[in-house]
Amino acid sequence: ETGVTQSPTHLIKTRGQQVTLRCSSQSGHNTVSWYQQALGQGPQFIFQYYREEENGRGNFPPRFSGLQFPNYSSELNVNALELDDSALYLCASSLADTQYFGPGTRLTVL
Amino acid sequence: GNSVTQMEGPVTLSEEAFLTINCTYTATGYPSLFWYVQYPGEGLQLLLKATKADDKGSNKGFEATYRKETTSFHLEKGSVQVSDSAVYFCALYSGTYKYIFGTGTRLKVLA
Numbered sequence: 299e300t301g302v303t304q305s306p307t308h309l310i311k312t313r314g315q316q317v318t319l320r321c322s323s324q325s326g327h328n329t330v331s332w333y334q335q336a337l338g339q340g341p342q343f344i345f346q347y348y349r350e351e352e353n354g355r356g357n358f359p360p361r362f363s364g365l366q367f368p369n370y371s372s373e374l375n376v377n378a379l380e381l382d383d384s385a386l387y388l389c390a391s392s393l394a395d396t397q398y399f400g401p402g403t404r405l406t407v408l
Numbered sequence: 409g410n411s412v413t414q415m416e417g418p419v420t421l422s423e424e425a426f427l428t429i430n431c432t433y434t435a436t437g438y439p440s441l442f443w444y445v446q447y448p449g450e451g452l453q454l455l456l457k458a459t460k461a462d463d464k465g466s467n468k469g470f471e472a473t474y475r476k477e478t479t480s481f482h483l484e485k486g487s488v489q490v491s492d493s494a495v496y497f498c499a500l501y502s503g504t505y506k507y508i509f510g511t512g513t514r515l516k517v518l519a
Contacts, residue, residue, distance in 0.1 A: 304451075331505070331507075340497055340510055341507075341509050342509075343506035353505050354506060388451055390452075395459070395501050395503075396440075396454065396457060397501075399444070400451050401450055
């Protein structure tokens with residue numbers, strides 16, 4: 299059974315640019331959630347997708363958007379990057395109440 | 409709203425010492441409770457979970473009991489090892505779409 303994978307591992311962007319992060323969910327999991335983890339903090343919920351529809355959203359602006367594909371993989375897009383967007387972005391897939399996390403993408407905005 | 413409060417870290421222990429990391433929660437209804445562990449440079453790994461009152465989750469020598477009367481889910485281990493050094497996160501899931509995480513507790517175990 300393949301676990302949750304994310305790409306890329308690390309990314310460096312400059313302010314104002316756009317970024318796309320990718321996540322492949324664990325086999326059989328139809329729900330994907332994205333979290334932002336700033337240094338020294340706990341993960342903060344961005345949004346969740348269930349069967350290609352956004353199922354819930356945290357307190358993040360509209361420049362954070364996402365997609366889920368028929369194979370349940372997912373993308374997180376962030377437009378107009380700001381310095382405060384620098385963080386570890388975590389993807390988690392789930393089938394019921396237990397979420398399984400990927401290794402994360404470390405985004406640095408300069 | 410729902411929330412999770414963890415004890416402040418860092419926690420520094422000698423190898424083979426007893427570990428307790430406190431976690432309390434505020435939630436409506438009957439949430440599921442989780443402990444995740446994060447090693448340096450990695451994502452979160454599920455350590456254990458409990459889905460109803462008085463359930464005990466356990467894994468790799470770690471235990472936590474879901475106490476509804478005290479709204480707590482404290483993590484314990486009888487004898488820590490250097491390899492247990494990591495950041496530990498308590499989290500709850502109340503049946504809405506998201507997990508609520510605590511701020512994490514860093515554990516450092518000295519040989």
